Amino acid sequence: MPTVELDEKTIRRLDGLREEDESYDELVTELINIYEAEELTLFHGGDEY
Numbered sequence: 397m398p399t400v401e402l403d404e405k406t407i408r409r410l411d412g413l414r415e416e417d418e419s420y421d422e423l424v425t426e427l428i429n430i431y432e433a434e435e436l437t438l439f440h441g442g443d444e445y
Contacts, residue, residue: 402410414423 410420410423413427414420
């Protein structure tokens with residue numbers, strides 16, 4: 397697995413989004429899933445006339 401280095405500001409933002417015992421890995425996975433779902437919705441939303 398690749399290693400990602402985050403600056404302190406990003407870590408504080410992630411800490412604000414984490415729930416109780418949620419790990420950074422779980423949070424990032426959730427954020428990626430949300431991003432992909434929204435991207436898919438926007439992509440398909442433009443296909444309808």
